Amino acid sequence: MKYDFDTPVDRRNTDSIKWAVEKDELPMWVADMDFPAAPPILDALEKKIRQGVFGYCDVTGDWYNAYISWWAERHGLAMKREELTFCTGVVAAISSIVRKLTTPNENVLIFTPVYNIFFNSIVNNGCRVLECPLVYDGEKYEIDFADLDRKLADPQTTLMIFCNPHNPVGKIWPGGDMMKIGQLAKRHHVTVISDEIHCDITVPGKGYIPFAAVSDICRDVSVSLMAPTKAFNLAGLHTSAVYVHDKTLRHKVRRGLNTDEVAEPNSFAVAAAVAAFGESGEWLDEMREYVFANRRYAEEYIDREIPGMKAVRGEATYLMWVDASELLSRGKLSDGDADLAAFVRRTTGLFVSNGGVYGKEGKNFLRINLACPRSTVEDGMSRLKRAAEAFAR
Numbered sequence: 001m002k003y004d005f006d007t008p009v010d011r012r013n014t015d016s017i018k019w020a021v022e023k024d025e026l027p028m029w030v031a032d033m034d035f036p037a038a039p040p041i042l043d044a045l046e047k048k049i050r051q052g053v054f055g056y057c058d059v060t061g062d063w064y065n066a067y068i069s070w071w072a073e074r075h076g077l078a079m080k081r082e083e084l085t086f087c088t089g090v091v092a093a094i095s096s097i098v099r100k101l102t103t104p105n106e107n108v109l110i111f112t113p114v115y116n117i118f119f120n121s122i123v124n125n126g127c128r129v130l131e132c133p134l135v136y137d138g139e140k141y142e143i144d145f146a147d148l149d150r151k152l153a154d155p156q157t158t159l160m161i162f163c164n165p166h167n168p169v170g171k172i173w174p175g176g177d178m179m180k181i182g183q184l185a186k187r188h189h190v191t192v193i194s195d196e197i198h199c200d201i202t203v204p205g206k207g208y209i210p211f212a213a214v215s216d217i218c219r220d221v222s223v224s225l226m227a228p229t230k231a232f233n234l235a236g237l238h239t240s241a242v243y244v245h246d247k248t249l250r251h252k253v254r255r256g257l258n259t260d261e262v263a264e265p266n267s268f269a270v271a272a273a274v275a276a277f278g279e280s281g282e283w284l285d286e287m288r289e290y291v292f293a294n295r296r297y298a299e300e301y302i303d304r305e306i307p308g309m310k311a312v313r314g315e316a317t318y319l320m321w322v323d324a325s326e327l328l329s330r331g332k333l334s335d336g337d338a339d340l341a342a343f344v345r346r347t348t349g350l351f352v353s354n355g356g357v358y359g360k361e362g363k364n365f366l367r368i369n370l371a372c373p374r375s376t377v378e379d380g381m382s383r384l385k386r387a388a389e390a391f392a393r
């Protein structure tokens with residue numbers, strides 16, 4: 001490999017949320033990577049710093065071109081410059097869109113278990129969460145389309161938030177599923193927000209399909225949210241893009257982003273995105289190789305060494321979704337996943353996310369972040385094994 005993903009970076013005492021932990025603790029929870037950003041991104045940021053003046057700045061032509069070329073070349077979606085708007089983050093965009101496109105108490109549908117902040121963006125902006133639980137057969141997750149149809153048909157349901165690919169279950173959605181979602185959304189006059197922040201972290205050799213690329217219907221009923229922040233580890237820079245094809249919908253969304261004051265970049269947001277999409281493709285491909293090797297290692301480790309736990313096979317994201325229902329069924333804890341995550345942390349210092357925060361369907365699961373050096377994954381897995389052994393005793 002050309003890039004070094006093996007050498008640990010000491011992130012303690014660096015104002016990192018993830019690494020604000022005790023000395024012997026190992027954080028494998030919040031979704032950022034323990035890898036330094038790609039060299040072209042670091043160069044672009046250093047250049048910015050050397051300019052030494054950080055006045056108000058604008059979104060440049062390079063920024064539009066970087067997104068347009070990347071999505072055309074990597075993901076087969078043709079976007080035009082006027083269809084893109086800068087936003088300070090994906091969550092900022094989601095919250096703004098919920099505020100702008102709904103009236104209080106309307107339903108916003110989500111497929112659960114799902115990224116926990118979707119719940120906050122809905123509830124904190126005066127709407128109701130309408131859960132459409134994914135169906136889990138013990139190995140994989142599917143959409144219950146009859147349930148989806150029924151829930152979208154409710155006139156109080158006006159918006160849905162789709163996670164493509166899906167955090168935390170790691171699913172790359174098939175085109176056929178998205179085609180059906182688009183048809184149902186159109187039939188029932190529901191707008192789809194497609195959060196595509198994890199789209200570049202897919203198993204090597206396999207891509208995702210942008211929701212808007214599936215069909216004209218999907219394109220016309222949706223708002224797509226894109227960003228370099230997960231794939232290139234730039235979450236602290238607050239940079240994303242909002243893509244809307246339909247003119248009327250775009251006008252509304254853009255007015256919302258502007259009046260919420262989340263459509264203006266900071267001094268580093270544009271340069272970092274340009275360097276990521278423009279020059280860091282090779283780094284990304286190596287990172288995917290590395291992270292999916294971590295995934296295979298961790299999955300096989302759990303299969304082999306930890307009875308009572310099972311890693312759900314994911315094809316996207318660096319987040320492993322671990323089914324601990326068998327271990328939990330031994331009934332020693334009172335509160336499912338939260339207790340298990342707390343137990344793991346208390347007994348071994350390993351800090352992972354408890355699945356219940358992603359919806360009640362996640363309650364017997366743990367989510368573990370594998371975007372770190374292999375030595376960290378090895379340490380994490382042996383701690384998990386120790387915790388499971390202690391739990392079973």
Ligand SMILES: Cc1ncc(COP(=O)(O)O)c(C=O)c1O
Binds near residue numbers: 090163167227235
């Ligand atoms: C599905 C999903 N959307 C959005 C975000 C956060 O996006 P941002 O940092 O741009 O607000 C995350 C972070 O983990 C995520 O998993």
